[in-house]
Amino acid sequence: MTPFHLAFPVRDIEETQSFYRDVLGCSIGRSAETWVDFDLYGHQMSAHHRPESAQPPASGQVDGHAVPIPHFGVVLQMDDWKALRDRLAARDDIDWVMKPNLRFEGQPGEQATLFIRDPSGNALEFKGFADLSQVFAS
Incomplete structure (x- = not known):
């Protein structure tokens, strides 16, 4: 199986890095001031700083x-x-x-x-x- 890629919005890059690295155990790939890539069990997850994109949760x-x-x-x-x-x-x-x-x-x-x-x-x-x-x- 090949890895998938997902880009998703986050409010803060530093707290996101801490969560995905320290809590979920992801390694960090390439990054810039406004985005960071994570290895989530072999899949490429790209967190992009978009504080304005927060939406109320639906279910x-x-x-x-x-x-x-x-x-x-x-x-x-x-x-x-x-x-x-x-x-x-x-x-x-x-x-x-x-x-x-x-x-x-x-x-x-x-x-x-x-x-x-x-x-x-x-x-x-x-x-x-x-x-x-x-x-x-x-």
């Missing part, structure tokens, strides 16, 4: 849970997801939207998921699969 319904729209994230192998879950759960500064839970238990597409917000309010979802061939199972 959609998935399995009876309100989930933020828009959101972005990464599908991980279950061991990587559990490591991230544990790292986030050990912190007291995480803006949880949805604490870790298991969806579709015992069904095709069984997945663990969690939602958090970065310091700019961007919603991120991380999914964990024991079997990546189940990502698109229905």
